[in-house]
Amino acid sequence: MSMIFGFVGRLMIALLFIVAGANKLADIAGTQNMIASVGLPTGLAIPAALFEIGAGLALVFGVLTRLVALLLALFCLATAFFFHNDFVDPAQATALLKNLAIAGGLLCLCGLDTMRWSYDAMREKRRREAAARDAQSRAHDAEVRAARAEGEAAGARSAPTSVDTPSVVTPSGDVATDLNGDGLPDTGKRRWL
Numbered sequence: 001m002s003m004i005f006g007f008v009g010r011l012m013i014a015l016l017f018i019v020a021g022a023n024k025l026a027d028i029a030g031t032q033n034m035i036a037s038v039g040l041p042t043g044l045a046i047p048a049a050l051f052e053i054g055a056g057l058a059l060v061f062g063v064l065t066r067l068v069a070l071l072l073a074l075f076c077l078a079t080a081f082f083f084h085n086d087f088v089d090p091a092q093a094t095a096l097l098k099n100l101a102i103a104g105g106l107l108c109l110c111g112l113d114t115m116r117w118s119y120d121a122m123r124e125k126r127r128r129e130a131a132a133r134d135a136q137s138r139a140h141d142a143e144v145r146a147a148r149a150e151g152e153a154a155g156a157r158s159a160p161t162s163v164d165t166p167s168v169v170t171p172s173g174d175v176a177t178d179l180n181g182d183g184l185p186d187t188g189k190r191r192w193l
Helices: 002-026 028-036 040-060 065-081 091-111 119-159
Strands: 165-168 174-178
Touching: 002 028, 002 040, 002 065, 002 091, 028 040, 040 065, 065 091
Parallel strands: none
Antiparallel strands: 165 174
16 A cells, blocks of 8 residues: 555655646746746746656656655755745745645655656666576576586596506507406407498
């Protein structure tokens, strides 16, 4: 159930920023006037609107959720500091508290692990699966190497040694086998087909 609540909460927070960014783009002149009224450059209107829309969509799809949530929390705190700093006006004080609450919710979202139904969760799942496949492959390779070493050791124990196979030295100085023990080098008979 907590996964569903986390997903719905993420969508609701994202919706706030997507709508706010779209409203800023719809009324660029009004946004520029509002920004100029607090002494900030009017050129921030379009970047701020695009940031809100892009960050909201990133929250919807769960792309870099922690980073985006942190950036949006900082954006909310900056907005509260620049635009809602008149504590005497009840509307401004309410807007300040609203921005602080949104920033708090975004920091909670930042503190969560990757959630289901997000790109981050799919990427983490693929990373874990790749690590499991890699570990399984390494275990298989180790088993193959151990089996080869065991086979080589068993082959070395059963291979005849020079003590097991009698040999004689020929007049030319070569070493030849003497299987029948008569002191003469054995010669194999050739079969003609």
